Amino acid sequence: MNALANVRAGRADLSAGWFSRVIAAERDALSAFLAAPPEGVADVVALLAAQRQPVILTGIGKSAHVAAKLAATFSSLGTPALFVNAAEAAHGDLGAIAAGSTVIALSNSGSTDEILRILPLLRARSCTLVGIVGRRDTPLARAVDHLIPAEVAAEADHLGMAPTASTTLHLAIGDALAVAVSRTRGFTREDFLAHHPAGLLGRRAIPVRAIMRRGEDVPRVSPHTDLVDLLAIMSAKRMGAACVLGDDDLLTGIVVDGDVRRHLQAGPQVKGVKAADLMQTAPVTLPADATIGDALLMREGAQAGWLVLPVVDAAGRLEGMVHAHDLFG
Structure with missing residues (x-):
């Protein structure tokens, strides 16, 4: 019987609860850390927030993968960071580490030869060392300037040997540092969007003015x-709505398809019916300086479900109109 058949027959480890046990073990490692958070974390945050050159993250094996991810997270949140593999550092990659840099070393054992080998070289460059280390009484834990103990009772795998609970804890600590430093630096949502010019994140930073319908493309009527x-x-105009304007292009209201349908369903009266009789007098609008991200937040929030939004200036004058389809390119 093949592996898929074993799973279907209920004879895989999933049936023994290992899937849930692994997640629970990693959760417990995080909970234990939170129950007794180490001292000195605030000092590390202040140190990293004051950096004027990239923070260096290093490790070996699975810790290297975590360090590489954390370097990307720090950079994404406004703290420039680089990953340097500890094994490659002694073969030339030390050239990426400027004098006076802060180096965050990740190691569960605290005795990783590749990291210990480069410590004197980092000291010679006047680097400040931060350790996220799984064991306190180890060479790396004793050597760093700032230690964040990241001990776990046991790994989460069935052998108790594979980096699982430990790497999850190290990752969470690094993420927490990156976020805390970002907040300390005053990194804003606008800064975040500027760091992500591609994909939907990048599109969120685009001003609404760049995509809105304007001029003759906007359906305009009087009351x-x-x-x-x-x-x-x-x-x-194919917008499914019309903006109702008063004097000086001031937005008075909006009529959408649903307003017309509801009126016609209530009775066949057409003659004598004006836009003012059908319009919504307090329409949801977008300010002229809004971004696509702002519009999407409105669509996800209290104004969920809107299809069209008038764009107005500070005085309430109509500048354009956005259809929900425009937001996604």
Whole structure:
């Protein structure tokens, strides 16, 4: 019987609860750390927040993978960081580490030869050393300037040997440092979006003005526009709505398809019906300096479900109109 058949027959480790046990063990490692957080973390945050050159993260094996991810997270959140593999550092990659850098070394054993070998070289460069170390009474734990003990009772795998609970804890500590440093530096949502120019994150930073319909493409009517003309304008502009404007292009209201349908369902009256009779007098709007990210937040929040949004200036004058489809390119 093949492996898939074993799973289907309920004879895999999943049936013995190992899947849940691993997650529970990693959760317990995080909970134990939170129950007695180490002293000195605030000093590490202050140290990293004051850096004027990239923070260096290093490790070996699975810790190297965690260190590489953390370097990316620090950089993403406004603290420039580089990953240097400890094994490669002694073969030339030390050239990436500037004098006076802060180096964060990750090691569960605290006795990793590749890291210990480069410590004197880092000291010679006046580097400040931070250790996220799984064992306190070890060469690395004793050598660093700032120690964050990251001890776990046991690894989460069935052998108790594979880096699982320990790497999860190290990753969480590093993420927490990156976020705390970012907050200390005053890194903003706008800064974050500027660091992510590609994909949906990058699109969120685009000003609404860059994608909104404007000029003749915006369906505009007055409060006195009758229903037949209103429908003709809404159909021609293909926005499913029309902005109702008063004097000086001040937005008075909005009429959407649903407003017209509800009126017609209530009775067949068409003659004498004006835009003012159908419009929503307090429409949701976007300020002219809004970004696509702002519009998406509104769509996800209290104003969820909107399809069109008028864009207005500080005085309430219409500048354009955004359709929900425009937000996604």
